[in-house]
């Protein structure tokens with residue numbers, strides 16, 4: 001029997017086709033080789049699997065359910081819309097799926113500290129939570145602009161015992177937070193591990209984070225059968241780095257009849273700097289230690305990016321997404337700020353679920369897609385997180401619609 005997609009991709013060196021790999025300074029080669037080795041040992045170890053299963057079930061709240069969005073489906077008048085409820089994870093997003101596992105790996109390597117970047121603060125909160133649970137020190141780098149915008153998450157990280165370090169250069173958002181975290185990690189690599197927040201970065205992170213997130217897709221496949229006794233016709237997820245999307249795609253990737261849609265943020269418009277639609281407008285390039293598709297400025301440097309969703313405004317994208325797009329396995333969709341805010345309020349007022357602004361991009365796109373499909377079709381959205389972190393920002397900038405739709 002031929003190997004499944006997940007078993008055979010990426011290759012030994014972390015390449016998904018020509019994308020991925022590891023482009024790192026020599027001082028980091030050994031630490032990354034150690035991480036790769038530790039992951040190889042752990043992933044098939046019964047104790048590791050048992051520990052991860054235990055924390056997922058008894059601490060994180062897995063499995064998360066799938067909900068039928070009846071009223072949203074009626075509003076759109078087409079395909080039936082279902083939601084995989086990653087918003088119900090402890091800490092409010094899918095991020096804890098890989099953070100708990102990364103911290104177990106850190107412990108296995110004898111590290112005493114975890115370091116990471118964060119955009120909206122979700123990864124920072126999730127990692128600070130995992131570090132608190134397992135008793136490790138935690139250092140989180142965050143752009144100054146995001147610190148101002150995502151105040152509640154900054155406070156949460158501090159309460160959880162993390163040290164929050166502002167990234168003060170450039171646009172002061174996610175890309176700069178990654179730069180800052182890398183710089184801080186290099187001299188501390190003997191006692192610390194860099195816990196990347198998505199399916200990005202040098203090998204083995206894109207593979208490892210995907211594998212840790214694949215629990216979402218494997219659960220979803222089984223649960224969707226309970227609802228429909230069938231596979232979904234389309235699976236939709238927002239793509240920043242691409243971890244929640246790869247997590248849910250992983251459950252369906254060998255089922256060729258299931259369309260996989262990754263949704264990128266179109267922000268305020270098509271002009272460079274006004275969006276973060278990397279797969280749509282980008283070109284091949286190396287950034288943050290891996291080869292993928294990236295948005296470049298006129299000098300070939302990472303371009304400024306923007307989205308209302310702080311967790312998805314990144315000028316590169318996970319290499320596996322670049323690969324899957326290149327072989328035609330995935331479809332790349334778009335959702336702009338306005339459509340995301342509309343979806344944010346519609347899901348809140350019609351379904352009683354306040355989504356994260358990032359997840360609202362998947363919902364906004366799925367609403368457009370549903371309208372083009374017949375009532376016999378089904379769409380499964382990965383609702384990557386809840387919107388509590390975004391409520392002040394949204395109501396201050398976009399008035400609450402009080403008319404019923």
Ligand SMILES: *Cc1c(COP(=O)(O)O)cnc(C)c1O
Pocket residue numbers: 093094095120122123197198199238239240241242243244245311312356358359384385386
């Ligand atoms: C971080 C985050 C994202 C973006 O990260 P991916 O790696 O692209 O999944 C999306 N949704 C939520 C709620 C997040 O916190």
